[in-house]
Structures are given as structure tokens and as C-alpha cells.
Amino acid sequence: MSSHAKRQEPGEVPARLAAHLDAYAEYLSLERGRSEHTVRAYLADARSLLAHLAAASPDADLEDIDLRALRSWLSAQASAGVARTTLARRTAAARTFTAWLTRTRRIPRDPGVRLVAPKAHRTLPAVLRQGQAAEAMQAAESGAAQLEPIAVRDRLIVELLYASGIRVGELCGLDLDDVDLERRVLRVLGKGNKQRSVPFGAPAAAAVDAWLTSGRPALVNERSGRALLLGRRGGRIDQRQARSVVHEVLEAVPGAPSLGPHGLRHSAATHLLEGGADLRVVQELLGHSSLATTQLYTHVSVARLRAVHDQAHPRA
Structure with a gap:
């Protein structure tokens, strides 16, 4: 390190390194088709890695990103108490970044191919019992009985x-044209801009019909566009509002x-499997790219069966 090098503030990325991030963001969005949320997360991880590199050596450049630097970055986060699941995700983000740097000839070789993610401890998600789910739907239906648009x-x-x-x-991204009420099917745009068709049952169809008949017309205005779900001021509902509704x-x-909302997703998957649905069908319904992700719900079902067995069987 040169004696006249500027002292690097923690979290600061030098302009010579930050200059590459716009091109990386464009790659993630246009070539990889990542969502806006994913692009932000991957950019934040790349920026964190570059800041760590510069803090260790203010003169560092992209070619100084080697396996030791990557491991040092992850180690610093682990020491700060970052969860193993987050470290695993950031490892994947780092590998994506170094692969892009290599492919665009910004660095001569890819150190990320040898970077191993810490094994995440997968915890079983909390889910509703089927009776609780039925009670939740009844509570929501009772609230809507007065035909107040928001209810x-x-x-x-x-x-x-x-x-x-x-x-x-x-859910929040659904437009009116994405709902086929006659066939009871949703057209959903999922992760990676992948489209899939998802069926829904008669109770949900009744809720859609009530909303289109007596709810949405009372809120619609010039801000509404083709959005299915609207907020009080007529604009498309956002995820924060939807989360508040579920919690309430x-x-x-x-x-x-x-x-x-993700708890309802977990519950739906678990109840489908408990009802005898095929694992690959549930994978397709949920839009999981990997069957391993869907298999988590089989563990939830087995855990609940074991709990009932332990409670009820005389020789448990």
C-alpha cells in the first residue's frame, strides 16, 4: 500500500470500483432477467464486497478479488453475526458477480468457482393448521359481509x-386480465419473469366476484389502470399493505x-401435500425452480404427523 493512499472509510467504495456496478446491474436486469428486488440485493452484496476489498487495501483493484478476499469478506460478516442462511445467499451473489467479472474480462480468472457456501440450517416454517386456516377465511368473509370495499x-x-x-x-402484480374467473385460474408472473397458471377454488372465486362487483368499482379512479387489487386511493396495492391485512x-x-403472506403460502403447500397432492404438482403451483425447495414442506407434514403420533399413540 502506498504511503500517500487515501484512508478508506468503512463501507465506502472507491469510484474506480463503483464504476463497474451500473454495467453489472444492467446485466442482472436485462440478460439474467432478475427482478428489481433481486438486482438491488445482488448490487448491495457486490458493493459490500468491493467496500471490504478497499478497506483492506485502498489501492486494491478488481484483479485483487481472489479466493482469500472472498473468504475474508464472508468471515467478517460471520463475525458480525450474520445468519448462515444470509451468508449462503451472499456466497451465491458473490459467485454471480465474479463470474460476470470474468466473462466481461474485467478479471483474468474466476475465484468464485472455489468459494463454498456455509451450509444453511433450514428451519421448518410455521404454518396454520387446516382448522385455523378455515377460521381465518371465515373471519375475512365475516368482515366483508357489510360490503365495505376495503373489507x-x-x-x-x-x-x-x-x-x-x-x-x-x-398477488400485488395481478391485473384484471390475469384472472380467468370462469376457469378459476390465475396467470402469475413469478421469479425470473417466468409465467405460470395457478388454479383457485370456489371460495376464492366468490371473493373475486364480490370484489369485482361491489369492491373495486367503489375505489377505481384514473390511478387504477388494470390493477386487480387497489388501495384506498385507487392505486395498485403494495406488498406492505397486503402483509398488514394478513396479520390483522x-x-x-x-x-x-x-x-x-408467506405463512399462508407455506400453509397452502403443506395442506396440499397433507391432502395427497403430488410433490411435483405442488412445485409447479408454487413456481419453485428446484424440487428441493418444495421438499421442505414434506418435512413439515412429517413433523406434524410425528407430533400427533407422539401425543396419541400409547407406545410413542
Whole structure:
């Protein structure tokens, strides 16, 4: 390190390194088709790595990103108490970044191919029991009985999330044309801009019909566009609002765990498997790229079966 080098502030990325991030963002968005949320996360990880590199050596350049630097970056985060699941995700992000640096000839070789992610401890997600899910849907339906537009919308939110198992971002992104009420099918744009069709049942269809008949028309205005779900001011509902709705509905169910929209997704997947659905069918419904992700729900079902067995069997 030169004696006249500027002292690097923690978290600061020198302009010569930060200059590459715009091109990386464009690659993630246009070539890889990553969502806006994923692009932000990957950029944040790349920026963190570059800041760590510069803090260790202010004169460092991209070619100084080697396996030792990558491991040092992850080690610093582990020492700061970052969860193993987060470290595993950031390892994948680092490998994506170094692969791009290599492919665009910004560095001569890819050190990320030898970077091993710490094994994440996968915890079983909390889910509703089937009776609790039924109570939650009844609570939402009772609230909508007075035909107040927001209550009618809130019923539709919980019904569709549980009926279809879609992600909250997918729900909020639905347009009117994405709902085939006659066939009871949603057209969903998922991760990586992958489109899939997801069926829903008669109760959710009734909630859709009520919303289109007596809910949405009361809120629609010039801001609404083709959005299916609207906020009080007529614009497309955002994920934060949808999460608040789910939490409020589940608070009315005695003994139910505190869950958000993803908890309803977990519950839908678990109840499908408990009802005998094929694992690969559930994978397709949820939009999982890997069957291993869907298999987590088989562990949830087995764990619940074991709990019942331990409680009920005389020789458990």
C-alpha cells in the first residue's frame, strides 16, 4: 500500500470500483432477467464486497478479488453475526458477480468457482393448521359481509394467497386480465419473469366476484389502470399493505401463529401435500425452480404427523 493512499472509510467504495456496478446491474436486469428486488440485493452484496476489498487495501483493484478476499469478506460478516442462511445467499451473489467479472474480462480468472457456501440450517416454517386456516377465511368473509370495499378486498387477499399459494409480490402484480374467473385460474408472473397458471377454488372465486362487483368499482379512479387489487386511493396495492391485512386477519384466530403472506403460502403447500397432492404438482403451483425447495414442506407434514403420533399413540 502506498504511503500517500487515501484512508478508506468503512463501507465506502472507491469510484474506480463503483464504476463497474451500473454495467453489472444492467446485466442482472436485462440478460439474467432478475427482478428489481433481486438486482438491488445482488448490487448491495457486490458493493459490500468491493467496500471490504478497499478497506483492506485502498489501492486494491478488481484483479485483487481472489479466493482469500472472498473468504475474508464472508468471515467478517460471520463475525458480525450474520445468519448462515444470509451468508449462503451472499456466497451465491458473490459467485454471480465474479463470474460476470470474468466473462466481461474485467478479471483474468474466476475465484468464485472455489468459494463454498456455509451450509444453511433450514428451519421448518410455521404454518396454520387446516382448522385455523378455515377460521381465518371465515373471519375475512365475516368482515366483508357489510360490503365495505376495503373489507371485501381484504377477504380476497387472504383467500387468493391461501387458495393459490402465490407470493405476495405475485398477488400485488395481478391485473384484471390475469384472472380467468370462469376457469378459476390465475396467470402469475413469478421469479425470473417466468409465467405460470395457478388454479383457485370456489371460495376464492366468490371473493373475486364480490370484489369485482361491489369492491373495486367503489375505489377505481384514473390511478387504477388494470390493477386487480387497489388501495384506498385507487392505486395498485403494495406488498406492505397486503402483509398488514394478513396479520390483522390471523390475529382474530385463537392460537394461530403470527404469520404474513408467506405463512399462508407455506400453509397452502403443506395442506396440499397433507391432502395427497403430488410433490411435483405442488412445485409447479408454487413456481419453485428446484424440487428441493418444495421438499421442505414434506418435512413439515412429517413433523406434524410425528407430533400427533407422539401425543396419541400409547407406545410413542
